[in-house]
Amino acid sequence: MSFLHTIIYLPIFNSLMWLEKVLPGHDLGLAIIIVTLVIRLILYVPTLSAIRSSRQMQSLQPRLKELQAKYKDDKETLAREQMKLYKESKVNPASSCLPMIIQLVVFYYLYTVFLNGIKIDEQGLLHPDQIKNLYAGLQPYFQTHVINTHLFSFLDLTKSGNYVLALLTAAAQFWQTKMLAAPKEPNVPGAKDESMLAATNRSMTYTLPLIIGFIVYRAPAGLGLYWLVTALFSIVQQYFFLRQHPLVPPTTPSDSTPALNPPNATS
Secondary structure (H helix, E strand, C coil): CHHHHHHHHHHHHHHHHHHHHHCHHHCHHHHHHHHHHHHHHHCHHHHHHHHHHHHHHHHHHHHHHHHHHHCCCCHHHHHHHHHHHHHHHCCCCCCCHHHHHHHHHHHHHHHHHHHHHCCECCCCCECHHHHCCCCCCCHHHHCCCCCCCEECCCEECCCCCCHHHHHHHHHHHHHHHHHCCCCCCCCCCCCHHHHHHHHHHHHHHHHHHHHHHHHHHHCCHHHHHHHHHHHHHHHHHHHHHHHHCCECCCCCCCCCCCCECCCCCCC
């Protein structure tokens, strides 16, 4: 963990503090927005890969349901035929896992930064136990300068319980999740598991934003601001990808496999 602390926590924490130092008004909220955008740009390619993989899996659902109905009593053959379909379609079901893991690791350290890193004493100075996490060039400044922990002088980023921020974040998360939701597929006899999976996915479209809204409400507002900006960035990223790769709505399972239309390898 010390390695990840060095390559993730310290750069994020010091970037925030450096921006707070040099930005007009020493606005920590603006620093969080800038750092968030930089992180999203760094993760742009792996995130795009996850979106593409999700869309490809959606395009295969009618064929997968057809296979499940056909081989419902032969799990071994079903697994073999599914892998064959993935190979023929050049789809890797696990390809979205790595980008997700990367994002979770980054989020964990961001949470640590906002929850434990940005703590000030009664004088408005950074706690001495956090000064040691600053690079040498920043330590003298923050030993004597008060930190502005607000966004545009009205949102205290160290405080929790901001219901407006929680509602905005939940709404943005719902919009982001809804954009990637698969269209409703026709029922196929014998494909009950797939129907249950689709129902679960639809349920998560509504429950996940509520969970995130609750977390943002309980967490320091700085973390909520990061999550809100991340969701808005993802909405824009998904919008342009989905506009270039619309998913053809499935009609019947016997139809040819829906595809991302038109394919664009450069996106």
